[in-house]
Amino acid sequence: MSLFQIDESKCKRDGFCVSDCPSGLIRMKNKESFPTSIEGAEEICIKCGHCVAVCPTEAITLNFLSPQDCGPMSKDFLPSEGQTSYLMRSRRSIRRYKDKPVDRSAIMDLISVASHAPSGHNSQPVNWLVIDKKNDIKDLAAIVVDWMKFTLTAQPELAAAMHFDRVIAAWEKGEDRVLRGAPTLVTAHAPSSLPPSQAACTIALTYMELYAASKGLGACWAGYYNAAANFFDPMKKALALPPGHVTFGALMIGYPRNHYHRIPTRIQPRIIWR
Numbered sequence: 001m002s003l004f005q006i007d008e009s010k011c012k013r014d015g016f017c018v019s020d021c022p023s024g025l026i027r028m029k030n031k032e033s034f035p036t037s038i039e040g041a042e043e044i045c046i047k048c049g050h051c052v053a054v055c056p057t058e059a060i061t062l063n064f065l066s067p068q069d070c071g072p073m074s075k076d077f078l079p080s081e082g083q084t085s086y087l088m089r090s091r092r093s094i095r096r097y098k099d100k101p102v103d104r105s106a107i108m109d110l111i112s113v114a115s116h117a118p119s120g121h122n123s124q125p126v127n128w129l130v131i132d133k134k135n136d137i138k139d140l141a142a143i144v145v146d147w148m149k150f151t152l153t154a155q156p157e158l159a160a161a162m163h164f165d166r167v168i169a170a171w172e173k174g175e176d177r178v179l180r181g182a183p184t185l186v187t188a189h190a191p192s193s194l195p196p197s198q199a200a201c202t203i204a205l206t207y208m209e210l211y212a213a214s215k216g217l218g219a220c221w222a223g224y225y226n227a228a229a230n231f232f233d234p235m236k237k238a239l240a241l242p243p244g245h246v247t248f249g250a251l252m253i254g255y256p257r258n259h260y261h262r263i264p265t266r267i268q269p270r271i272i273w274r
């Protein structure tokens with residue numbers, strides 16, 4: 001079966017699909033000929049859909065994607081440069097949440113947008129674990145605290161550098177500085193055997209954090225939890241991820257209780273220009 005079909009009544013032979021294919025899988029013999037795929041294209045294609053997206057006349061249909069399957073594109077949908085810059089600069093790590101659950105449809109929307117994040121070879125390895133029962137999240141925070149206590153003796157230098165003693169002391173006084181009482185915890189996990197997994201999960205979560213801010217939701221990376229999920233057997237057991245999967249990052253998500261009135265500065269960028 002061919003990788004794609006060309007509707008010759010629509011194809012203008014403009015060569016956009018040829019020039020845009022990242023793997024050089026589409027050829028035109030000359031300016032008059034219609035695009036064809038090279039031999040073995042099906043095995044090499046990374047299924048990015050660029051050829052379908054770049055064709056102005058809907059002339060190309062991949063065997064897994066038609067122009068009608070795709071979302072519309074319009075410059076009118078883009079936020080302005082100033083709005084985008086403000087969103088990215090004003091996003092904060094949100095650690096105080098309203099006592100209000102986040103609807104699953106809102107989380108679905110976050111995941112759906114985050115799935116448009118880039119991934120190496122378009123491998124899209126990210127899987128999601130969503131926990132939105134407060135008691136379950138608290139139980140996981142307790143396991144993280146157990147990991148911190150274990151680390152105090154097993155790796156005292158690490159525990160000291162990360163001030164685990166302070167997190168444990170707060171927990172014992174009833175304050176959760178691990179998962180912060182968040183109503184939802186979203187974990188990105190993926191096969192550890194796939195090289196793109198770490199970057200893909202990190203980028204998808206970054207998309208999610210920014211998009212959450214635009215929706216009036218607050219998020220914070222759950223770094224302690226993610227470390228425990230990677231290094232502490234009781235946490236691995238509690239999460240019960242599919243075989244071969246590891247967590248590559250997680251976000252606490254909820255409605256922000258506090259509002260910010262200014263944007264702190266960052267350190268000067270360290271740049272080498274050549």
Ligand SMILES: Cc1cc2nc3c(=O)[nH]c(=O)nc-3n(C[C@H](O)[C@H](O)[C@H](O)COP(=O)(O)O)c2cc1C
Pocket residue numbers: 091092093094095178220221222223224225
């Ligand atoms: C990978 C990663 C892990 C993080 N883990 C935690 C965490 O476990 N708990 C927490 O309160 N903040 C965590 N943060 C948030 C950082 O502390 C925060 O990004 C930083 O202080 C800058 O503040 P801002 O995000 O509000 O600009 C983490 C951030 C990243 C990128």
